[in-house]
Every structure is written in structure tokens, then in C-alpha cells.
Amino acid sequence: MSAGMSAAWRAKQQKPKRCQRCELYYSASLDTCDQCATLSEAQLTLFKIKRQKILQKMRLSVNIY
Ligand SMILES: [Zn+2]
Numbered sequence: 001m002s003a004g005m006s007a008a009w010r011a012k013q014q015k016p017k018r019c020q021r022c023e024l025y026y027s028a029s030l031d032t033c034d035q036c037a038t039l040s041e042a043q044l045t046l047f048k049i050k051r052q053k054i055l056q057k058m059r060l061s062v063n064i065y
Contacts, residue, residue: 022047 016025018034020046026033035043 014028017028017030017033018025019036022033022036022039024033024035026035036047039047
């Protein structure tokens, strides 16, 4: 019984999908990613570079402390 309940719960709590284009997670209830839908290819490239720099900074700060 509890297994059936958790299955129902899991169906409600759908895991977000990962977008192949922008590599961000978006709601599984959506057909397409809404994070990069409005971005052009050029904007997407800039967006990825920006995010990579932020990640790098985060990694650096982790190493310092
Ligand atoms: Zn996307």
C-alpha cells in the first residue's frame, strides 16, 4: 500500500527535465525548455560562457576556504 502511495507521490513530484540546449533543468510538465526558448543562439552562447565563469568563481572560492 505504501509503495502505491509513493508511486503516486512520485508521479506528482515529476523530476525536472534537463535541457540539451542550455543544460538547465525545466519542469517535466513542459514540452520544451522555457529557460532558453526566448534566447537566440548567440544569446545562448553568451549565457553559457557567463554561467561557466560563475561556476569557475564558485570553485575557486571553495578552494580558498
Ligand atoms: Zn533550455
